[in-house]
Amino acid sequence: MTLSVALRGRWLGLALxxxxxxxxxxxxxVGSVGLENLWPAxxxxxTEPASRAMAWQIVWDIRLPRTLGAWCAGALLGLAGAVAQGxxxxxxxxPYLLGSASGASLGVASALALMGGGAGMLGxxxxxxxxxxxSSHWLVRLxxxxxxxxxxxxxxxxxxxxxxxxxxTLRLLLAGVIVGVVLGAFTSLILLLSPDSLQAMQAxxxxxxxxxxxxxxxxxxxxxxxxxxAAWALSRVLDGxxxxxxxxxxxxxxxxPLRAALVAVLALATGTAVAQTGLIAFVGLAAPxxxxxxxxxxxxRLMGLASLMGAVLLAAADLLAxxxxxxxxxxxxxxxxxxxxxxxxxxxxxxxxPGGLL
Amino acid sequence: MHGITLHLAAGRWTSIVGPNGAxxxxxxxxxxxxxxxxxxxxxxxxxxxxxxxxxxARALSWLGQNEVAADDLTVYDIAMLGRLPHxxxxxxxxxxxxxxxxxxxxxxQAWDWRHRALGQLSGGERQRVLLARLLxxxxxxxxxxxxxxxxxxxHQADWxxxxxxxxxxxxxxxxxxxEVSLALQAxxxxxxxxxxxxxxxxxxxxxxxxxxxxxxxHRIHVRQLDGMWMALPRxxxx
Numbered sequence: 336m337t338l339s340v341a342l343r344g345r346w347l348g349l350a351l352x353x354x355x356x357x358x359x360x361x362x363x364x365v366g367s368v369g370l371e372n373l374w375p376a377x378x379x380x381x382t383e384p385a386s387r388a389m390a391w392q393i394v395w396d397i398r399l400p401r402t403l404g405a406w407c408a409g410a411l412l413g414l415a416g417a418v419a420q421g422x423x424x425x426x427x428x429x430p431y432l433l434g435s436a437s438g439a440s441l442g443v444a445s446a447l448a449l450m451g452g453g454a455g456m457l458g459x460x461x462x463x464x465x466x467x468x469x470s471s472h473w474l475v476r477l478x479x480x481x482x483x484x485x486x487x488x489x490x491x492x493x494x495x496x497x498x499x500x501x502x503x504t505l506r507l508l509l510a511g512v513i514v515g516v517v518l519g520a521f522t523s524l525i526l527l528l529s530p531d532s533l534q535a536m537q538a539x540x541x542x543x544x545x546x547x548x549x550x551x552x553x554x555x556x557x558x559x560x561x562x563x564x565a566a567w568a569l570s571r572v573l574d575g576x577x578x579x580x581x582x583x584x585x586x587x588x589x590x591x592p593l594r595a596a597l598v599a600v601l602a603l604a605t606g607t608a609v610a611q612t613g614l615i616a617f618v619g620l621a622a623p624x625x626x627x628x629x630x631x632x633x634x635x636r637l638m639g640l641a642s643l644m645g646a647v648l649l650a651a652a653d654l655l656a657x658x659x660x661x662x663x664x665x666x667x668x669x670x671x672x673x674x675x676x677x678x679x680x681x682x683x684x685x686x687x688x689p690g691g692l693l
Numbered sequence: 694m695h696g697i698t699l700h701l702a703a704g705r706w707t708s709i710v711g712p713n714g715a716x717x718x719x720x721x722x723x724x725x726x727x728x729x730x731x732x733x734x735x736x737x738x739x740x741x742x743x744x745x746x747x748x749x750a751r752a753l754s755w756l757g758q759n760e761v762a763a764d765d766l767t768v769y770d771i772a773m774l775g776r777l778p779h780x781x782x783x784x785x786x787x788x789x790x791x792x793x794x795x796x797x798x799x800x801x802q803a804w805d806w807r808h809r810a811l812g813q814l815s816g817g818e819r820q821r822v823l824l825a826r827l828l829x830x831x832x833x834x835x836x837x838x839x840x841x842x843x844x845x846x847x848h849q850a851d852w853x854x855x856x857x858x859x860x861x862x863x864x865x866x867x868x869x870x871x872e873v874s875l876a877l878q879a880x881x882x883x884x885x886x887x888x889x890x891x892x893x894x895x896x897x898x899x900x901x902x903x904x905x906x907x908x909x910x911h912r913i914h915v916r917q918l919d920g921m922w923m924a925l926p927r928x929x930x931x
Binding site for chain 2: 424568571574575577578579581582584585586587588589627631632633
């Protein structure tokens with residue numbers, strides 16, 4: 336018996352919510368102090384108050400925000416991926432297409448180079464370490480996060496200026512590619528001139544959820560909710576655009592302002608995620624694909640499901656990144672890139688199916 | 694295109710024909726208000742520019758040539774997009790919307806695969822779904838660019854019957870067709886050549902047939918078979 340589309344969509348949503356509910360407690364228990372050590376310390380009556388306090392601190396201050404942060408960043412990227420693929424009518428579009436990733440990189444590289452110059456006040460010899468992109472020093476962190484976000488937003492604005500607005504999808508796409516290449520070149524130049532920043536920059540480029548705190552977590556959750564509501568409200572435009580611009584226009588959709596709103600949602604979701612966790616590859620690309628592999632839904636329902644899928648993907652990847660070579664950690668961006676690359680290869684070979692790429 | 698002055702009668706089916714590159718699709722796009730033009734287009738007696746966006750979308754529906762469609766959407770979802778002009782923003786489809794979609798899908802015999810994704814259908818089946826999307830708008834004026842692309846002869850015949858039924862209901866249909874024999878089944882024909890209107894008249898008028906033969910370099914001749922006008926290929930130039 337085949338399930339109806341609506342029912343399959345609901346089952347998928349439910350499965351993803353369950354996976355999230357499973358991943359969050361798992362995420363709080365995995366790490367250098369393993370599940371078997373941490374939970375008994377918290378729950379047992381015989382634990383010393385000091386040990387219990389430390390265990391609680393590990394869970395509450397480090398692991399829970401980190402795990403929830405990974406979930407939120409994944410949700411933002413999944414949502415942004417669904418918006419990007421609908422907006423550009425291209426299943427290979429990813430959230431970074433409008434230049435936000437390269438803009439954020441340039442922002443971070445610039446900030447690192449500037450802070451690196453004044454590293455003496457931050458700790459002398461360990462200049463690069465002191466200004467690590469995921470440093471907990473709040474001033475540095477705010478500076479780098481702010482720089483990443485500002486860079487992402489400015490890059491998107493530059494793309495829009497080059498494309499002369501949002502009327503032409505192809506022009507927008509080309510402008511995004513050009514901005515990506517040029518800003519990438521500037522980032523390389525800055526790193527060449529300021530080699531001290533290389534190590535810290537690498538952490539940003541690889542992506543990490545390791546130092547996401549409660550503030551970042553709440554910020555991402557708030558932005559995700561805002562973007563989700565906006566994307567859902569705009570989803571009919573994406574459905575209409577799927578029939579081509581002429582048909583969408585003939586259906587009475589005011590394309591220019593609605594497309595501008597979608598670009599704003601895309602930029603805000605991507606910029607926020609990138610600023611908090613660095614460049615995490617493939618989650619935004621793969622999440623909508625994975626949803627569509629299970630159920631074909633209009634964009635209204637795709638937004639929520641792609642968000643949940645992205646959240647589960649990144650939370651699971653984060654768990655794996657911590658667990659695979661524990662007590663060492665893999666950068667989560669490396670893991671998502673490897674897994675995402677494998678998924679794309681599989682998609683390419685799935686030539687005959689309706690979801691095939693070639 | 695230059696110097697086009699046309700009055701397309703309401704409640705009739707007009708087909709636009711001409712050789713490749715004559716400007717058939719361009720003319721249709723201009724009529725739909727999808728491309729800028731220096732003159733003016735009037736829809737139901739009112740300049741197109743004066744129509745509110747929603748009113749225009751409800752009065753005039755458009756089916757483009759080789760219209761793309763997201764393969765991931767189901768047949769039903771695609772047809773429901775035709776109801777967008779009737780739905781207030783953010784409100785779910787009403788009973789009337791569902792009824793219109795069902796009627797449109799049944800009219801193009803696509804109802805049975807309404808739950809399938811468009812990507813799983815053949816070219817002809819997809820075209821019938823896109824036709825259903827056009828019909829679901831329930832507009833007074835229907836513009837179609839090559840609506841018979843990929844349709845097999847039985848479904849081409851069904852389309853002809855469908856258009857005649859629409860015209861009988863008082864709707865106005867304007868279509869671009871490269872199959873001259875099918876275009877000859879329309880009430881009126883506009884014959885285009887090199888961006889200009891060569892002839893505009895009833896499909897069964899001898900002057901129209903002469904214009905058709907002229908515009909296709911006399912490589913066709915128009916003959917009546919079983920009461921229907923047909924364009925037959927002339928294998929040797931006269």
